[in-house]
Amino acid sequence: MPSKAQLTHLSTLSPPSLERTWLTSPHPRLPIVATCTSDKTIRIYSLVNFSLLSTISGGHKRSVRSCAWKPLVKGESVLATGSFDATVGIWRRWDTYASADGAGGEGLASSMDSTTLDNDDNDEADEDEEWRFAVLLDGHDSEVKSVSWSPAGTLLATCSRDKSIWIWEDLDDGDNNFETVAVMQEHSGDVKCVAWHPTEECLASGSYDDTIRLWREDSDDWCQIACLRGHGATVWSVDWESGECIVPQDSSSDESTSQRKQQWTDRYSATGPRLVSCSDDRTLRIWxxxxxENSRPHQPSSMPSIIRSASIDETWAEEARLPAAHELSVYAVAWSKKSGLIASTGADGRIVVYRERFMQQPDAAANGTTTTTTTTTTTTTTTTTSPMDVDAVNGQDAVVDRPSSGVEDEKDSVSKGPQTEWTIVATIDGAHDIYEINHICWAQRADRGKPEGKDEEVLLSTGDDGCVKVWRLE
Known part of the structure; x- marks a missing residue:
């Protein structure tokens, strides 16, 4: 039996917004987060004492829908914001939240300026003035729904209700200049989200047209390399697996354990990180x-020719569907880069956490068996390439296998390697009372009471009630 866990409410970021909050983005180095709100502001909170540090205002004329921190910047924090006013803002602030050595990531609580962190006797106006509105990126014709920085921090992707995706290059010339390098318009509907691959310049996007599309640069031009179809309604969110291989849980202790782990690592090296998506159809799918053939692991094909080669195209397949757990639209999904856990949330106000593990009975997995336990908190779904649908059984969501499409398993490279299953390890209903939850993400909590390097991972949920809640998985 898979182990159970419990989500415990640790704190609520204080004070909350008086209006709807859309999204919360953890800083890549510092124990702070940025939260987007309908009141046209961005709030910066501490993850040490969960208090408000700054409120950024004056840059946008309508709700701020999305924000993202630029990675790999030392001594300064750079924040991109996307708004319903069809613009993208770039904000900068010198890092005074941490010590001059710029330490980040782990054990940050010990290096934080306690006066600033505690927010005692600080003048909020002085804090706000430290954020500099660097530049306004104007080009979209309608609401900007999502922004995302590339892993190297040189490219910024934005998407909009105008059905387009823009890629901007930060020229890093000291004058805050950005250059438009691509505008992609293959989606036939509102583009809801964009997310960069964790180690490569490969972009994923989800849309109102029910598809997920992947993009790469080819001969100085950005083009679509794959279109993932399967969802029956709007794709609200996508997220990538970690850029480093995380081996699933293995409860067995037989001699085959090491072999399964090695096979898993080999498959990861051959295919790279997976992608998880969630949708208005209430399902979560892993691709x-x-x-x-003859391609280097984790590397896009080299294209010296000015003519686009078909070898840049990639084939993606639906590897699994996570156990059915949501009664309404699933708005957000987050794949932990530390633990490999997946969290989801949405219109039903429910938060669900999933864990992947190796199948204990490989023979049953090979036959496509799907196991549902008798408890309401733990459900398992076998990783399989067979099409599956979500039905309702006696008022409860159930996972139902459908007949195979006829493609032989040995021809499907996705099915090679050890079989795994996803289990629900924790669920909490009404996480924001009666309100919908718009976003969820994993973050590192900087706890002064813990030794360096032992910062715990927490979940942050962002809701229509204006609150950002911090959850501990126990």
Whole structure:
């Protein structure tokens, strides 16, 4: 039996917004987060004492829908914001939240300026003035729904209700200049989200047209390399697996354990990180790239020719569907880069956490068996390439296998390697009382009471009630 866990409410970021909050973005180095709100502001909170540090205002004329921190910046924090006013803002602030050595990531609580962190006797106006509105990126014709920085921090992707995706290059010339390098318009509907691959310049996007599309640069031009179809309604959110291989849980202790782990690592090296998506159809799906012949692991094909080669195209397949757990639209999904856990939330106000593990009975998995336990908190779904649908059984969500499409398993490279299953390890209903939850993400909590390097991972949920809640998985 898979182990159970419990989500415990640790704190609520204080004070909350008086209006709807859309999204919360953890800083890549510092124990702070940025939260987007309908009151046209961005709030910066501490993850040490969960208090408000700054309120950024004056840059946007309508709700701020999305924000993202630029990675790999030392001594300064750079924040991109997307608004319903169709613009993207770039904000900068010198890092005074941490010590001059710029330490980040782990054990940050000991290096934080306690006066600033505690927010005691600080003048909020002085704090706000330290955020500099660097530049306004104007180009979209309608609401900007999502912004995302590339792993190197040189490219910024934005998407909009105008059905387009823009890629901007930060010229890093000291004058805050950005250059438009691509505008992609293959989606036939509102583009809800964009997310960069954790280690490569590969972009994923989800849309109102029910598809997920992947993009890469080819001969100085950005083009679509794959279109993932399967969802029956709007794709609200996508997220990538960690850029480093995380081996699933293995409860067995037989001699085959090491072999399964090695096979898993080999498959990851061949295919790279997977992608998880959530949708208005109430499902969460995991997608894996099929390895290309004669291609280097984790590297896009080199294209010296000015003519686009078909070898840049990638084949992706639906590897699994997570256990059915939501009664309404699933708005957000987050894949932990530390633990490999997946969290989801949405219109039903429910938060669900999933864990992947190796199948204990490989023979049953090979036959496509799907196991549902008798408890309401733990459900398992076998990783399989067979099409599956979500039905309702006696008022409860159930996972139902459908007949195979006829493609032989040995021809499907996605099915190679050890079989795994996803289990629900924790669920909490009404996490924000009667309100919908718009976003969820994993973050590192900087706790002064813990030794360096032992910062715990927490979940942050952002809701229509204006609150950002911090949850501990126990």
């Amino acid at each position: 894996r790239k099929e390895p290309q």
